[in-house]
Amino acid sequence: GAVVSQHPSWVICKSGTSVKIECRSLDFQATTMFWYRQFPKQSLMLMATSNEGSKATYEQGVEKDKFLINHASLTLSTLTVTSAHPEDSSFYICSVIWTGATEAFFGQGTRLTVV
Amino acid sequence: AQSVSQHNHHVILSEAASLELGCNYSYGGTVNLFWYVQYPGQHLQLLLKYFSGDPLVKGIKGFEAEFIKSKFSFNLRKPSVQWSDTAEYFCAVGEYAGGGNKLTFGTGTQLKVEL
Numbered sequence: 001g002a003v004v005s006q007h008p009s010w011v012i013c014k015s016g017t018s019v020k021i022e023c024r025s026l027d028f029q030a031t032t033m034f035w036y037r038q039f040p041k042q043s044l045m046l047m048a049t050s051n052e053g054s055k056a057t058y059e060q061g062v063e064k065d066k067f068l069i070n071h072a073s074l075t076l077s078t079l080t081v082t083s084a085h086p087e088d089s090s091f092y093i094c095s096v097i098w099t100g101a102t103e104a105f106f107g108q109g110t111r112l113t114v115v
Numbered sequence: 116a117q118s119v120s121q122h123n124h125h126v127i128l129s130e131a132a133s134l135e136l137g138c139n140y141s142y143g144g145t146v147n148l149f150w151y152v153q154y155p156g157q158h159l160q161l162l163l164k165y166f167s168g169d170p171l172v173k174g175i176k177g178f179e180a181e182f183i184k185s186k187f188s189f190n191l192r193k194p195s196v197q198w199s200d201t202a203e204y205f206c207a208v209g210e211y212a213g214g215g216n217k218l219t220f221g222t223g224t225q226l227k228v229e230l
Contacts, residue, residue, distance in 0.1 A: 004158070034217065043119070044205070044220040093159070097216070102166065103149070104216060106159035
């Protein structure tokens with residue numbers, strides 16, 4: 001069964017509003033979570049790396065004030081897209097990993113559409 | 116920075132045909148290499164991975180991949196595909212960061228297996 005739960009699976013929001021996406025690790029304590037974004041017909045692009053209890057590390061070109069990441073516990077990380085615009089419409093995917101693991105587990109993704 | 120190139124964007128095969136999906140990467144350091152599969156409507160799942168040792172790695176569902184360092188390649192193979200292998204396949208290079216592998220993905224290959 002799934003070890004990572006991402007919610008919601010899809011969301012439509014109005015331009016200018018904020019959207020929160022949750023990523024939960026179901027079976028283990030995730031020390032590190034990664035957030036990816038995938039545009040149509042393109043690769044998954046890493047947005048940020050999130051470690052529990054510390055600030056997220058953002059990849060170059062990703063606005064940290066626009067994509068707020070909170071990793072408040074070992075089982076939950078959230079990505080908030082603030083003041084969303086149509087160009088933020090994309091597929092957002094989280095992955096989680098725990099200490100000593102050699103592979104990450106992925107959530108099912110969230111399809112965000114900003115209208 | 117590392118990059119991953121998948122040359123085949125769409126592949127259509129008949130059942131029982133052999134499969135080879137190309138993956139080339141550029142990265143200056145020690146690489147960890149992965150192949151992920153995403154079946155329609157499902158999470159990304161790990162097919163196989165290479166960290167060190169035998170360059171021919173075997174994964175789940177009869178898949179294997181060969182790491183050829185001199186060619187910076189990690190091609191995925193399966194001798195005889197099945198209809199259930201219809202999915203999108205992603206090659207990824209991992210860079211160890213903050214407790215886990217930070218992955219750089221290729222653009223993916225959409226495989227369709229026809230009966």
